[in-house]
Amino acid sequence: xxxxxxxxxxxxxxxxxxxxxxxxxxxxxxxxxxxxxxxxxxxxxxxxxxxxxxxxxxxxxxxxxxxxxxxxxxxxxxxxxxxxxxxxxxxxxxxxxxxxxxxxxxxxxxxxxxxxxxxxxxxxxxxxxxxxxxxxxxxxx
Amino acid sequence: xxxxxxxxxxxxxxxxxxxxxxxxxxxxxxxxxxxxxxxxxxxxxxxxxxxxxxxxxxxxxxxxxxxxxxxxxxxxxxxxxxxxxxxxxxxxxxxxxxxxxxxxxxxxxxxxxxxxx
Numbered sequence: 001x002x003x004x005x006x007x008x009x010x011x012x013x014x015x016x017x018x019x020x021x022x023x024x025x026x027x028x029x030x031x032x033x034x035x036x037x038x039x040x041x042x043x044x045x046x047x048x049x050x051x052x053x054x055x056x057x058x059x060x061x062x063x064x065x066x067x068x069x070x071x072x073x074x075x076x077x078x079x080x081x082x083x084x085x086x087x088x089x090x091x092x093x094x095x096x097x098x099x100x101x102x103x104x105x106x107x108x109x110x111x112x113x114x115x116x117x118x119x120x121x122x123x124x125x126x127x128x129x130x131x132x133x134x135x136x137x138x139x140x141x
Numbered sequence: 142x143x144x145x146x147x148x149x150x151x152x153x154x155x156x157x158x159x160x161x162x163x164x165x166x167x168x169x170x171x172x173x174x175x176x177x178x179x180x181x182x183x184x185x186x187x188x189x190x191x192x193x194x195x196x197x198x199x200x201x202x203x204x205x206x207x208x209x210x211x212x213x214x215x216x217x218x219x220x221x222x223x224x225x226x227x228x229x230x231x232x233x234x235x236x237x238x239x240x241x242x243x244x245x246x247x248x249x250x251x252x253x254x255x256x257x258x
Contacts, residue, residue, distance in 0.1 A: 021199035025228075028203065038205075045203045046179055053196070093180075103174075106192045106200075111176035118182070 006034070006068040012052055014061035017105060023064050024049035031068065036141065043139045044073050047119040050112045051077045051135060057102050058082070059133065072121075075137045083129040091117065142166055142251055144208055144231065147187065150245050151235040153210060156222050160231060166207060169251050171243040175200040183254035189242050193217050195224055202228040212239045 008030065010023035028045040032038075048064070055062045059081025067074045084090050090097075090113050098108025117123045120137040127133040144164040148155060166186035172178050173192040178185075178200055188201050189210045198221060201209050208231040211217060216234065217225075225232045235242055247253075 018195050021196060021203075025199060025202060042203075042205065049199065049203045050176070050179060105194055106173060106175035106190075106196055109174045109176035109180075111180045115176065115180050118180070 006030075008066040008068070010064040010066075012055045012061045012064060014056065014059075016061075017056055020053050020056040021049055024052050027066055031073070034068070036068075036073075040073065040139055040141050043119040044075070047116045047137055047139070048075055048077075050115045051075070051137070053107055054112045055079050055081070057098055057107060062132075069141075071141055073139045073141070075135075075139075077135045077137075078132065079134075080132040083131060083133055084125065084127040085129060087125055087127060142246075142249065146249070147208070147210070147246060147251070148233055150249050151210065151233065151237055151242055153233040153235040156217065156232045156234055157226050157230070160233075164207060164231070167252065168254050169243070169246060170254055171212075171239050173239075179204065181254045185254050187246075187251070189239060189246075191215055191239055193221065195221055197221075198224045198228060198230055201225075201230045207231060208233060210235060210242060212237055212242050 013019055024045055028041055031041045059079035062079030065076045089095050093114045094110040096108045096110035102108040121140045122138045124136045144160050144166055145162055148160055168185045169187035170185045171189035173190055175196055186207045188206045189212055191213050193215045210233045212235055214236045
């Protein structure tokens with residue numbers, strides 16, 4: 001790959017569960033094409049996919065920005081959803097506030113945020129109730 | 142194990158055309174919860190599930206899963222099959238239940254993601 005930084009921007013639609021995951025899929029394809037190591041591609045794809053699903057389930061959609069450099073991939077997921085009342089609880093494996101309708105679709109197992117943390121090198125959550133949440137994740141190359 | 146063997150053991154039908162005869166698989170997982178599937182970091186080649194929606198294909202794609210096996214005679218619609226073909230994921234369909242399908246494949250030598258082969 002070249003040394004040029006690459007910037008990608010995506011809009012995640014609200015309530016469109018069927019379309020969720022398109023941004024992550026696109027990022028995965030691009031990272032593969034530019035020759036990123038498979039393990040890096042995998043980590044970014046999974047972390048971003050969980051984030052994208054969360055945005056659809058909990059936050060009326062949102063915006064995702066991805067910056068790719070030879071050193072790291074940085075993902076910023078911004079939403080104007082309800083915010084996370086208790087981040088520590090939300091980070092516990094198995095803790096979920098998703099409704100049964102979401103569980104019946106195979107998500108809402110309480111693994112979203114823990115998975116995002118597991119697959120990334122850094123993860124920061126800024127959240128304000130009634131205002132929204134911004135999650136910044138990086139994966140080192 | 143070859144993917145063609147999996148289809149034989151499960152009496153499964155392939156919904157994405159011919160099964161490529163050279164495809165080898167070593168690991169599998171079975172679950173209806175995609176978040177749990179995503180939580181296991183180890184490579185899995187086959188995903189067995191009774192959940193039928195587009196996110197199953199997308200989950201498989203994110204994890205580089207080669208083949209999805211829909212159990213309990215669950216039939217995906219044409220859109221799901223088209224998505225799987227676009228993503229290069231092979232789709233099988235069997236009348237076996239999830240537990241039985243996993244057991245049959247385990248007995249034949251396929252392993253979960255927890256054990257190294």
